[in-house]
Amino acid sequence: MGLFGILLALALLIYLAYRGWSVLLLAPVAALLAAAVSGQPLLAHWTQTFMGAGAGFIGQFFPLFLLGAIFGKVMEDSGAVRAIAEILTERLGPRRAILAVVLAGAALTYGGVSLFVALFVLAPMAEALFSRADIPRRLMPPAIALGTFTFTMMAMPGTPAIQNAIPMPFFGTTPFAAPGLGIIASAVMLGFGLWWLARAERAARAQGERFSDLRPPAVAAPVLRERAMTTQEFDPAELEHGHRSPDLPPHMTGALPLVVVIVVNLAMSFFVLPMLDFSWLAEPGWGGIDISAVSGVWSVATALIAAILAAVALNRRRLPQLRETLDAGANASVLPIFAVASLVGFGAVVAALPAFDLVRDWVLGLGGGPLVSMAVATNILAALTGSASGGLTIALDALGATYLQRATEAGIDPQLLHRVAVISAGTLDSLPHSGAVVTLLSVCGVSARQSYRDIVMVAIVGALLALIVVIALGSLVGSF
Structure with a gap:
């Protein structure tokens, strides 16, 4: 009966x-x-289990x-996001329209610009390029998805995406965990995605398909906003402010702040923090923790602070209403984190129920060891919630300590666990109910019927191939 309650609750949440x-x-x-x-006791689970897990997140x-x-809003209001996208589209031009859109999205998101800020800038630029190149509008969403949803979110070493930060406190890793495997996974995703899009473009031209100005009815803004809330750290409603x-x-x-994010993140992770003495963190007043529990978050946070300061200093003249820009950025972070924290709270309650032992035993009993088990569990939860960050946190909250223990017993480097977990979270999170997918289709002016097949190929199939490669290589030669 308890398992039925879990499934019923999941179905209600998804629908x-x-x-x-x-x-x-x-x-x-x-x-x-x-x-x-x-x-189970309802109020105790609400105030103790649900709120405790959500507050911890x-x-x-x-x-x-x-x-x-804040960084995304400063970059948007200063025009830096548009400048970066513009230079790439100008240099590559209509002849390489798909590649230009993919690389522009990759540059923005790997440099720390929020996905939703990037989407609302990339869509009109992609529309102009695709129109000039006479490429069907339906290929805009998969091109943008390849550059923003995939390798820069979950595989590139040092990416400041929240998905890459979530495993760090669980495994004591940094944003640059398993860099070699991350680069290989990125190459697989990018290479497969570009091959598929080139194939789709050739097929469309052979059939005489052309760019169309026709758009389906837009999704209502409130619905779009609610669906988008659990997928990224930016509330789309604040784009207007x-x-x-x-x-x-x-x-x-425009590009320099993105470089600052990467360089400062790298310096903090490998040089600054390892040189300092943080033994005082073991004192009860600081939580009795080791530096490995917070070093990753500190590295990314420092990098973003430095990038914000650089963006403001370089573009102060173009930010005449700086306080309003900063306020809008700060406000844009509140609802997304509470939405994801609510999913985390839901997962904590489910994990605390007696029936969850059946689920745990099934997942841990899968063949292939902790890497395969963790990949399956994270994929399922990301698919159910439509959120990479929500699914990943639920999986690690419930089973992270167990996976780390089993990995240690098997001689598996925690860095490999980190990379497998992040890539797993970014595969089946792109199902039709995902807020990021719904938002992308809406801003590009196409329907799921027109574009979703190609989104599946570049954002799900390519990511699954990369995940298989990483698990296989990691099992054979370890983390590198």
């Missing part, structure tokens, strides 16, 4: 979230439903949500 209901309301209701069917990751959203500069900065000026 109503897809209909545009707020996860802030749905997650506690679904958690209490699962607890009620299992005969906020306490760990709110700095990254806050700084990431602040003051967007009509003037673009020089291309190098």
